[in-house]
Amino acid sequence: MKVRLFEIFTSVEGEGILYGTKTLFVRLAGCPFTCFYCDTKESLPLDSGTEYTIEEANQLIDTNLKSQTYKVNFTGGDPLIQHQAVALLAKHIQDKKIPTYLESSCFDIDRFNHVLPFIDIVKIEFKTKDSDFVDSKHYKKLIAHTMKCLESSIQAKKIIYIKIVVSSKTKLYEFKELVNQIFEIISKDDIDGFIIQPTYGVSEPSLELLLNLYDIVYPHYIDVKVVPQLHKFIGAP
Ligand SMILES: Nc1nc2[nH]cc(C(=O)O)c2c(=O)[nH]1
Numbered sequence: 001m002k003v004r005l006f007e008i009f010t011s012v013e014g015e016g017i018l019y020g021t022k023t024l025f026v027r028l029a030g031c032p033f034t035c036f037y038c039d040t041k042e043s044l045p046l047d048s049g050t051e052y053t054i055e056e057a058n059q060l061i062d063t064n065l066k067s068q069t070y071k072v073n074f075t076g077g078d079p080l081i082q083h084q085a086v087a088l089l090a091k092h093i094q095d096k097k098i099p100t101y102l103e104s105s106c107f108d109i110d111r112f113n114h115v116l117p118f119i120d121i122v123k124i125e126f127k128t129k130d131s132d133f134v135d136s137k138h139y140k141k142l143i144a145h146t147m148k149c150l151e152s153s154i155q156a157k158k159i160i161y162i163k164i165v166v167s168s169k170t171k172l173y174e175f176k177e178l179v180n181q182i183f184e185i186i187s188k189d190d191i192d193g194f195i196i197q198p199t200y201g202v203s204e205p206s207l208e209l210l211l212n213l214y215d216i217v218y219p220h221y222i223d224v225k226v227v228p229q230l231h232k233f234i235g236a237p
């Protein structure tokens with residue numbers, strides 16, 4: 001089996017509940033979606049990056065693990081595009097007792113379930129309608145898949161947090177509908193965090209909007225946090 005990696009680098013985790021922690025990032029090539037705020041557009045083409053055999057990719061990861069690595073984040077692109085390869089690479093890392101982390105848009109429950117056994121920390125990202133991830137007629141189906149990924153992670157007792165990227169285009173009523181839908185199927189104790197992540201450099205949300213979005217989540221989950229992407233502020237990848 002082959003895998004296309006766009007890049008591999010060590011940095012400070014810039015997103016989510018583990019922000020500020022040293023992490024090795026394995027960025028998979030390929031994502032067919034179209035979020036208007038995507039900050040890794042170079043990695044979207046399926047033929048971007050470099051192709052490796054699994055053995056070569058594992059060797060590359062091993063070389064990068066040498067400089068004290070505490071966890072490995074599979075990101076993209078979307079790692080579920082190459083789910084079979086990601087499962088093999090993540091197993092290789094777990095065998096070394098290093099925690100693995102999946103950074104995906106959770107668009108397909110079958111692909112997600114294939115990778116999940118080899119992942120310790122899962123970010124469940126719910127896309128807003130205004131993200132342009134998919135056109136609006138496919139949005140309901142996307143959210144159904146993401147919900148199933150969330151339920152599956154809870155059943156598997158993973159470390160889980162929910163992330164929603166918001167912009168000045170995010171509609172309060174749509175956000176509220178999404179949050180209500182999430183907490184209809186889960187309880188606050190099922191997750192380890194809820195992150196509202198503002199877009200950076202494009203259609204940035206106002207403080208007023210961020211606070212209104214916060215107030216929508218708070219009644220369901222009092223530890224909700226607004227966390228911008230830390231790495232953008234320290235000039236790190
Ligand atoms: N420092 C840093 N942290 C990140 N967390 C998630 C990232 C991503 O691109 O998915 C990312 C990234 O690209 N860089």
Ligand code: SF4
Pocket residue numbers: 031032033034035037038039040041076077078105133
């Ligand atoms: S899902 Fe992620 S990688 Fe794909 S277009 Fe959206 S932000 Fe970019």
Ligand SMILES: [Mg+2]
Pocket residue numbers: 039040
């Ligand atoms: Mg990034």
